[in-house]
Amino acid sequence: MKNLIFRNGDKLPILGLGTWKSKPGEVRKAVYWAIEAGYRHIDCAAIYQNEREVGQGIADALADGLVKRKDLFITSKLWNDSHRHEDVKPALEKTLSDLRLDNLDLYLVHWPIAFKPGVGFATHREEYYTYQDVPLTQTWEAMQEQKSAGLTKHIGVSNFNKQKLSELLAMDGEQPEMNQVELHPFLPQEKLVKFCSENGILMTAYSPLGSPDSRAERHKNDPRLLDNTVVSEIAKKHEVSAGQVLIAWSISRDIAVIPKSINQERIIENLKSAEITLDPRDLEALAAIGVSHRFVDGSIFTGPQSPYKLTDLFDQ
Numbered sequence: 504m505k506n507l508i509f510r511n512g513d514k515l516p517i518l519g520l521g522t523w524k525s526k527p528g529e530v531r532k533a534v535y536w537a538i539e540a541g542y543r544h545i546d547c548a549a550i551y552q553n554e555r556e557v558g559q560g561i562a563d564a565l566a567d568g569l570v571k572r573k574d575l576f577i578t579s580k581l582w583n584d585s586h587r588h589e590d591v592k593p594a595l596e597k598t599l600s601d602l603r604l605d606n607l608d609l610y611l612v613h614w615p616i617a618f619k620p621g622v623g624f625a626t627h628r629e630e631y632y633t634y635q636d637v638p639l640t641q642t643w644e645a646m647q648e649q650k651s652a653g654l655t656k657h658i659g660v661s662n663f664n665k666q667k668l669s670e671l672l673a674m675d676g677e678q679p680e681m682n683q684v685e686l687h688p689f690l691p692q693e694k695l696v697k698f699c700s701e702n703g704i705l706m707t708a709y710s711p712l713g714s715p716d717s718r719a720e721r722h723k724n725d726p727r728l729l730d731n732t733v734v735s736e737i738a739k740k741h742e743v744s745a746g747q748v749l750i751a752w753s754i755s756r757d758i759a760v761i762p763k764s765i766n767q768e769r770i771i772e773n774l775k776s777a778e779i780t781l782d783p784r785d786l787e788a789l790a791a792i793g794v795s796h797r798f799v800d801g802s803i804f805t806g807p808q809s810p811y812k813l814t815d816l817f818d819q
């Protein structure tokens with residue numbers, strides 16, 4: 504499998520397993536099956552509320568000798584309620600304890616949005632901090648300290664636009680090594696991809712299949728990426744599934760990709776996407792797909808109750 508290469512030469516396997524919405528009770532096996540099938544990269548987050556079970560799946564695989572810790576690449580994310588300097592280390596230590604690991608390979612600031620300690624999802628104005636209360640630079644300083652202390656090998660961000668990345672790039676010290684954002688043919692984000700590439704920031708594509716299991720009622724009329732006819736025709740041509748075409752699309756752009764599945768067959772199917780080469784005509788057809796859509800639209804963080812605006816998250 505292709506690897507992406509960090510500035511210090513460390514490798515990131517380009518295809519990993521997503522774990523958002525994978526329920527405790529399902530995800531332990533999913534992680535085990537993934538490692539057994541050959542995945543070496545697992546994407547986690549404290550807010551997914553399943554890191555203990557993910558940790559059990561990893562521990563099972565290590566105990567059974569399927570893999571060595573040094574050959575796994577484990578990512579997790581700092582939740583919005585732990586952005587103050589003094590809250591970053593305890594949040595990372597909780598994640599490490601849940602995952603049963605001594606250190607992470609990559610720790611990301613999950614969103615450029617801060618809540619007060621203990622708030623899962625803020626619903627009232629008083630549950631938020633503003634950028635004046637807790638500047639992103641404060642959080643980033645604490646992230647750098649975790650890397651220096653060896654609790655994580657690499658640090659990065661998620662859901663950061665050009666402006667927010669630029670704030671961190673202007674600081675002294677460690678620059679973000681990764682930006683994990685929503686990326687798929689309905690949202691190729693060419694400008695952000697170019698900006699990250701010019702600044703030596705690797706990227707990871709989340710919701711690569713259009714996140715069909717996160718459709719709340721208000722999203723039920725969203726376009727369906729996996730059913731799109733351009734994607735289906737390419738899948739037919741290569742005798743693969745629509746999901747595999749979408750995963751191969753990210754790999755063709757040298758962007759890491761983390762499809763979520765708790766189903767053993769689909770976990771294996773998705774891994775085989777790394778063997779598919781899309782040809783220039785496929786890529787042209789996907790570039791001209793004619794649908795523009797963001798599935799994870801940030802509205803949950805930016806309603807009238809919030810001091811944050813959509814422009815704090817996404818370039819327009």
Ligand SMILES: NC(=O)c1ccc[n+]([C@@H]2O[C@H](COP(=O)([O-])OP(=O)(O)OC[C@H]3O[C@@H](n4cnc5c(N)ncnc54)[C@H](OP(=O)(O)O)[C@@H]3O)[C@@H](O)[C@H]2O)c1
Nearest residue numbers: 521522523661709710711712713714716746762763764765
């Ligand atoms: N940084 C962030 O803010 C952020 C936001 C969103 C997601 N993420 C990360 O990115 C990962 C992936 O994104 P996502 O979970 O939103 O959605 P996704 O990977 O686009 O889609 C997952 C859904 O697709 C199904 N699926 C998996 N493989 C399939 C295949 N080959 N064919 C058809 N259906 C398939 C899964 O069902 P089964 O499980 O039943 O197979 C699940 O319903 C997350 O799990 C998380 O780790 C990060």
